[in-house]
Amino acid sequence: MGQENKLFTVSIYTENNVGLLNRISAIFQRRHINVESINTSASEIKGVSRFTIVVKVTEEQIKKIIGQIEKQVEVIKAYYHTDEETVYQESCMFKMSSDLLFNEDEIQNVIKDSKARIVEVNKSFFVLEKSGTKGEIEKLYNQLNTYGFMQFVRSGRIAVTKNEMKISQMLEAFN
Known part of the structure; x- marks a missing residue:
């Protein structure tokens, strides 16, 4: 039985490098996933940026996406959460x-x-x-x-x- 799509908030902690946004957005683009919203900012850690991305996918898809994101050299850690968890x-x-x-x-x-x-x-x-x-x-x-x-x-x-x-x-x- 297939899983249903739901909103996930993805938090990505990264080094602040040029070109990373393009590579992260390409991960979603390759899977034909529309990004509902994206925000980048400083994080609670000095020198570390945080991407906050909202997407509507299945939990199976989001797990694969997190895996792909974490393969990026500059990515320190990526998480996903449901609306109820944020x-x-x-x-x-x-x-x-x-x-x-x-x-x-x-x-x-x-x-x-x-x-x-x-x-x-x-x-x-x-x-x-x-x-x-x-x-x-x-x-x-x-x-x-x-x-x-x-x-x-x-x-x-x-x-x-x-x-x-x-x-x-x-x-x-x-x-």
Whole structure:
């Protein structure tokens, strides 16, 4: 019986090398797997970067993918987790006409109810920032979409695991 696809958050700890992103994305591309989101940042370890990638695959597929990722020379360790095993957020920003903020009472209610923050206001535009789950961001997007955006941008997922990842102790063992 085949496994069903589900969302996995992949955490990859790496040395920060040029070209690694291309090689990691090629691993997914070869298998015709669409990446739902990707984020790279510094990690909790000095000099070590962290990729956070969200994909929808079977557990069998994700195990093979992790194996391929870990074969990359610069990769220190890769993990995968389900949504239930992580705490995660996304972030987005909306740039909209200032006239809306001053003339549309309903927009002010939407902003307040969504717990979005106004991060910039001037004569011509205002900028809203919202962090939350994908669902919360999509709900706000749909509520504001009727008014029209000047710009919209959304981040990839950022996540931490509920259980400890022993990456720090593992690196200490190497040194």
